[in-house]
Amino acid sequence: MSSVETATISAPRARLNLSAIMRLPFIPIFILSVLVICAIFGNQLAPHNPTALNLGMALKPPGWVEGGSWAYPLGTDNLGRDILSRIIAGARISVIVAIYAIIVSGGIGAIFGMMAGYFGRTVDTVIMRIVDIQMSVPALALALVLATLLRPSLSTVLIVIAITYWSWYARIVRAEVISLKQRDYVALARIAGVSTPVIFIRHLLPNIMNTLLVLATLQVGQVIIFEASLSFLGLGIQNPDVSWGLMLADARSYITVAWWAITMPGIAIMLTCLAANLFGDWMRDTFDPKRRQL
């Protein structure tokens, strides 16, 4: 058993060194930090109540435009709600969706991917067939079915994300595990009779962690856009909860009179996704120097 223990130590892992830290993507990290702060302290930060109606102040343009007021820096929507406050409030849903997607789809995907790669044969075939099936139904289509069957809500969005996005992790983790399985320390552990759960947690998981992290960051932008799309269609978050997609849905009818109501929430989505994607690219370059197609 002790020989297996020492073998574990030799498992290769990427480490951050000083020069890598110097090349950190500071702007994306800053944007993502702002997002998380808004999600946690949104109520304290917002200048106005994001859901309070004020019809007297409806459709005010942003502060720098003629007729606008700096009390509502990004303007107001058709019901007189402050757009800046609503964007801050909407950050919470985006962060919830992103974290949930990472934990649930990443978790399910990692487990199934490891099982498919490690056990091979029938287990592999069954899991990969399920992945194929999963991939032949577009996520949004699945969301439509669920939204009809259940009521549209945050939980429908979360269920669809759980059902849909794991397959992506599973495919890549599987490939990774197949190559890991050939390595000596895993083979040794198997011969030494180490139990399967222990092999998974002690020997496989640490080695696929980098890949999982890279996949997760690259996925954040996708799920945020997915949530926004569903909410925009009216199949996701419902009023009075605040979501950027929902804000765009509300603003759509006023496109000819209030360009800011269309523009601002979209910019919030774009900045968030851009930051997440840039951060993900940096992660990939740092942790995946072989530049496989992730």
Place this chain on the structure above:
Amino acid sequence: MWTYILKRLLHGLFSIIGASLLIFVITRLTGDPVAMLLPPEATEEMVRQMRATLGLDRPIWEQYLIFASHALQGDLGMSYRWEMPALTLLLDRLPATIQLASAGLLFSISVAVPLGVLSAVYRGSWIDRVGKTLAMAGQAMPNFWVGLILILVFSVSLGWLPAYGSGSFRHLILPAIALGSYPVAAQTRIVRSSMLDVLDSDYIKMGRILGASESVLVWKYAFRNAAVPLITVLGVYFAAMLGGTFVVEVIFAWPGVGRTVVEAVFARDFPVVQAGVLFTSVVFVTVNLLVDLSYGVIDPRARVNV
């Protein structure tokens, strides 16, 4: 070659069966199918009849077989909003969706391919950087927002193009751009990296040795090799396009499958939703199949090796 085609066909068939099973299970798990498949004002008699048609008193796998055999005969239920078979309704709307999805894919490819090739040929130059920035921005914008901004700029402010509707080429432009802007980044990246590999290869060097001009080398010899990785994932992008049509069709009031299904969701017209999703999956699997087969035409190695 023929065993390859047969294998792919079986694979595709399996995926479609799987997709139908998935939808079937979800439907049965989440509620009373009879209530979903009949209009709210259905009579007692209609309910009894529907229960019999669906075989709800039989075991679950038999229910699936009934569902599948109906589906195979083209019976995906009646739309009670449109009062016509769901399949007929969707087939009616399909051409518009295919048109839009193809136009979107065409847009993304016709931006991504030149951008990717030029970024590779002039790597590190300004064109490489511009390409990267454009592509990154495209990937960070939800297609419905791109659609709204396009309407804001080209319809509301400039008045150049119609904001919604269909019927002419001018109607197609904005929805196609909205739909096609998202995958540009990923496609550019694929083209660029495969092009870089190919341009570095010995056979391109050999072409130079023989006296080929750079344009022949890049656009004839390197391009076909570099296109192979893009083509292998084209099916995935077409699927993304089909997924995207749900939203884009709603924004631009495009009379396709997507908008019909989304409207059916709100009308709680479940037969149409179910049929629409099944239908989308079938189209998606078929497209993937065609892509896989065409890959064999472009890369002769695939014809024998698989």
Place this chain on the structure above:
Amino acid sequence: MLANNRQQTSQPLLEVNDLQTHLVLGRGTLKAVDGVSFSLNRGQTLGIVGESGSGKTLTSMSIIRLLPKPSGRIVGGSIKFDGIDIVSLPEKEIAKNWRGNRISMVLQDPLTSLNPVYSIADQLGQPFRYHYKDMSRREIRDASIEMLRKVRIPAPEKRLASYPHQFSGGMRQRAVIAMAIAAKPELLIADEPTSALDVTIQIQIMDLFRKLQEETGVSIIMITHDMGVAAQLCDRVAVMYAGRIVEIGDARDIFKRPAHPYTQGLLQSIPKIGQRQKRLYAIPGQPPSLFNPPKGCRFADRCPHRMPKCDVYPPTVELESGHSAACWLLESKA
């Protein structure tokens, strides 16, 4: 082997004079070719022998002007082809009127030299399409079949429609050679053309080079690390070490009377048939870094005859007609 002098005129086909080629890399400038001079007559074969990193490949890439971009550049010297200095010619002119039909080349690996997604017919047609614009499709087809026949590929009519993956390694290299000589170049550079092939195929390909030279009178530069290959095929041999030619001469002279200690070492490292050696001889040590090459003799650190004088670069000494070497040991013979 040396009988191929029929086309020899007074002027050599190729005269390389003090060629200097550098690779400008992030870490610094690599002086890969540092003052190389040689000449090659029509119809002759020159072998350039050296270990990897000696600058032999970059010398040939300088001649055909295909240096790695953007790092490679010719910084000094001249390359006269038929009396014209081609170093100063613009890239477009080289691509259009020189590569393929005056200077051509065969690369090391036949597996990667052919484009996997185009048929042999298409690829073999390239030189004709680039250099004989008025040829019809039929004529190109016929000419391609003729080229395949020339490189001894059986049933060429049937082979034309094949794809590279349907060819064996040896056949692919034959096809590449056919492409390279199709537009009748005067100079053919072959960069280790057989090192990726089996030994039996190697011999066949070498034989093919010899026959093609007899038939077409093309001049060949054969780049190799294998003294045996050089002995088989070359009229003259230049031995390169660390960016410079240390010895050059007729193949016979080089093999019978190697003058430079490095050449002697290379010859010692060839296993000899029928002579059982305890172990194969290998020259100890590593060649010097070419980022900052030593001022003196570059082989000094590995040389068994090292002297204090070797800190100064030795003069080139002519030993007999056309045979010279750069070593202080030869000072007395000058």
